[in-house]
Amino acid sequence: MGIFSNLFSNPNRNPANGIGDKERAQDIGAKPSGRSYDASFTQQSPIMEAKASSKRPLSTRPLYSRIGPNQAVTTPRRYDTLAEEGYRQNVIAFRAINLVAKGVASIPLNLYRGNDRLEEHPLLDVLARPNPRLKGVNFMANFVGFHQIAGNAYMLAVGPEGRPPKELWLLRPDTMSVLEGKSGIPAGFRQQLAGRTQDFAPDHVLHWKTFNPLSDWYGMAPLDSAALAVDAHNEGSRWNLALIQNGGTPSGVLYQEDGETPLTDTQFENLKSQVEEHYTGAVNAGRPLLLEGGLKWQDMGLSPKDMDWGSAKNMNAREIAVAFGVPPQMLGIPDSQTYSNYAEARQSVWEETIIPLAQEIVCELNGWLVPQFDESQSHGGQKSKLTLKLDLDEIPALAGKRAAKFDRINSADFLSVNEKRKALDMPPIDGGDKVSN
Numbered sequence: 001m002g003i004f005s006n007l008f009s010n011p012n013r014n015p016a017n018g019i020g021d022k023e024r025a026q027d028i029g030a031k032p033s034g035r036s037y038d039a040s041f042t043q044q045s046p047i048m049e050a051k052a053s054s055k056r057p058l059s060t061r062p063l064y065s066r067i068g069p070n071q072a073v074t075t076p077r078r079y080d081t082l083a084e085e086g087y088r089q090n091v092i093a094f095r096a097i098n099l100v101a102k103g104v105a106s107i108p109l110n111l112y113r114g115n116d117r118l119e120e121h122p123l124l125d126v127l128a129r130p131n132p133r134l135k136g137v138n139f140m141a142n143f144v145g146f147h148q149i150a151g152n153a154y155m156l157a158v159g160p161e162g163r164p165p166k167e168l169w170l171l172r173p174d175t176m177s178v179l180e181g182k183s184g185i186p187a188g189f190r191q192q193l194a195g196r197t198q199d200f201a202p203d204h205v206l207h208w209k210t211f212n213p214l215s216d217w218y219g220m221a222p223l224d225s226a227a228l229a230v231d232a233h234n235e236g237s238r239w240n241l242a243l244i245q246n247g248g249t250p251s252g253v254l255y256q257e258d259g260e261t262p263l264t265d266t267q268f269e270n271l272k273s274q275v276e277e278h279y280t281g282a283v284n285a286g287r288p289l290l291l292e293g294g295l296k297w298q299d300m301g302l303s304p305k306d307m308d309w310g311s312a313k314n315m316n317a318r319e320i321a322v323a324f325g326v327p328p329q330m331l332g333i334p335d336s337q338t339y340s341n342y343a344e345a346r347q348s349v350w351e352e353t354i355i356p357l358a359q360e361i362v363c364e365l366n367g368w369l370v371p372q373f374d375e376s377q378s379h380g381g382q383k384s385k386l387t388l389k390l391d392l393d394e395i396p397a398l399a400g401k402r403a404a405k406f407d408r409i410n411s412a413d414f415l416s417v418n419e420k421r422k423a424l425d426m427p428p429i430d431g432g433d434k435v436s437n
Helices: 003-008 021-028 046-052 079-088 091-105 122-128 136-150 227-245 265-278 309-323 342-368 396-410 417-423
Strands: 109-113 116-118 152-158 167-171 176-179 188-193 196-200 205-209 252-256 295-299 386-390
Touching (some): 079 136, 079 227, 091 342, 109 122, 136 152, 136 205, 136 342, 205 342, 227 309, 342 386, 342 396, 396 417
Antiparallel strands (some): 109 386, 152 167, 152 205, 252 295
């Protein structure tokens, strides 16, 4: 069963968060209410009171979907289907996800205190070796992989209370639930795995999620928008495999023109076994079918050419690639030369997909992890904070663009040396403020 059919096969499923009322009630230990997610508000709810009142100050925070204070907002029940159908069984999605994840993980991270780059720091050590099981590059690639498959990725900081963390761990999205807090701010996170439950404080977990127009708590998986294309692509592969196993012959029927002398049960079983043994499967492909006793063969299925199977599968593959922001020609999809050459397609996926995702991660880490290591030491009478930055100069795919930028700035005679260095993110030098004639 495909992704799309799994998403909509549950009659109790709530379209707002992907699960049914019965499932949600079981997760939070309550009885099924029979009401939808958004209809669970009562007249006594402070959120409804805020909505009803017209005298609230302008600083009142907006409404958000809720079920009750400190209750777990359960994860939508679609992660297992997305992972199975959309990643493990679909080569296009598999390749696209890994291409993006490994690309993001390959970008070096530099740590700065003010304008000074730090070569050594405990934060850099943790990022280089987050935990005993994973190194930094693999850790970051898995973090992005979870984000691309589920639309949600969770990172747990582990260490002494009140001190910088010593380890970072990834939490599988299908085991995590958000604990509702006040005014739409999570009060914590709950992990449920193998019959065990563990709660984490909100500042111990980084929840990186995509934009989801139907949920205040969870992101939307990129595969959701490509669910139909993934199902069609997978079913096309299965149909093609079944056709190959059937010797490349479409399904058909054996019939007798003389209906007055039908086959006996014994004759029918013998004929059936002979056909299955001698005329089906790749080994028996092309073997002529010998008919006797007035039997005739009538095709009942369509050939791959009649179905235009190749074009349909390539179209589905292109839609999957588009969902992940990867040019189809980088995934080896035929007739998908959107860009004039491979180098342009490679530059596009870096500039439009990989680097923006990496910038999101750096923004999240600067707001969550970096402050836990920041002593805010004073330098030169001013306080300088720690900041992580991407080292985009180390990306081979952008080497040509960097060279063109360097040549363009270097040939600008109206700029001083220091102005040119500033445009290239380089520090000024003494005597570099004069413009050459």
